Amino acid sequence: MGVTRDPGTFREASAYYMAGRPPYSRELLPTLERELSLDGHGRLLDVGSGPGVLVVELAPVFDESVAVDPDPGMLAEGERRAEAAGQRGIRWIRGVAEELGSLVTGTYRLVTFGQSYHWTAGMEVLDTVHELLEPGGTVALIGHCAEGRPEPRGPARPHIPEAEIVALVREFTSDASLLSKARRSTPRLHQTDLRASLFGDCRTVYAPGRPDIVRDVDSIVAGYYSTSYAAPRRFGDSREAFEAALRALLWQHSPEGLFWDWPGDTEIVLATK
Template identity: 35%
Template sequence: MAGDWEWQWDETLYADSAPHYAVGRMPYPPGLAGAVREELGLDGRGRLLDVGCGPGSLTLLLAGMFEEAVGVDADRGMIVEASRRAGEAGVANVRWRRLRAEDLPAGLGTFRVVTFAQSFHWMDQALVARRVRGMLDPAGAWVHVQATTHRGMPGEDPLPHPRPPWDRIDELVARYLGPVRRAGRGVLPTGTRAGEEEIMSRAGFTGPARIEVGGGRVVERGVDDIVSAVFSLSGSTPHLFAAERPAFEADLRRLLTRASDGGRFSERTREVRVVIWRP
């Protein structure tokens, strides 16, 4: 499926997950903004477009390095959550639009930087790449942030508290939803698509340049954080459980409580990879 997946939009992909996404995903590392600023020579000028912005995690991190930022996402709940978080953080230079990436440019204008974070694989990649290239300033950049933020690195090294029992969590999800990964109304038996480099080259981009921002920070997480991490995933969004959601959540909380140290877990954050393309 990864090689021959025919694109079809599914509005239920992240239905009901936005509040959980904001809680259950670990923040990007503190050094990410500085690394992007240095690599791209950002100086506070120009505009940022964050495509598939979710609850604004990356948008809000980078917005201060631009005159204006625009976050777009196809999920209404994500846009509502992003707007709420921007208000709480006092970030006033961001506009939010509920918009599918395939509907760009949508009169949004041109941008110095366009970012994608954990989102491009859900889109009609060839179409979006062509349209976004036409929205970039001649000296602009496409920035793809590749990260796993719902769970930390595996390992046996001692931490202040136990690691979350992710293998048993996955088994519990499979017991309720079946062994094949769910995704909205469909399934992903072999995961999402690969082949991004070929798509970008065909669309006329050059590169890529790559930078890495180290992980390894030890973070403390609670039972509520891990529950939200599970519900933030496309394969276990709340609506997929339907009437069984209360039973699943009760089983999940029971599992986590028993595995925790007084409700507390520790994890090491994963490395974040940044891939930069030029138009």
């Protein structure tokens, strides 16, 4: 598995991330509290934190929290969001998961990866995480999962035409390698790697995805620009043409310009030391 050493892979994504990405389940925090018997103590480490999606939500149930991400734009956005949420206790560290052993100190009760594990070197990172956990501590690999999950009843709006948008991205970008990596199904990867790592085993729990997310055309464009594979700079001189084609496609599918976004349930793969 390749490692994201190019700090530009996610550059620019931070500007679009919160506007364009569907949020995790409303039940994420209660599910983790229940599954891991969290009691407001211990330390949290969030790896590949992006703009702090997980760490800002989970920090209130820990004594201390640390967020690690290689992208300065993501870290800046995370700090801004934490400040807005009145949380000043989070430490933001620039770096990659592969260097965790030298980036952070002490032990952790919970280490989280939100849609970030597949960007790392994989198993060697899990083994470092195993060392960083306190006895009984847990690693949680978190993401959206629609495959095999029952679709809830949603608002009467069309689905986002994802397959057609991905075909457009392929048409307008020269190198589709990041696209296949970013869109790889992660649940199986998570479970296989955890079982083969020092953890030896894992279990999966689901928190119900939000059934009521309605997104407009701007938000959907932002969502694609927030990804590594469709970040604006990847289109070079064709960016305006790509965006015009994307917007036309979306309006064609929904004359009101509104779509139902069901990202699936929030999948949490847990492994305890």
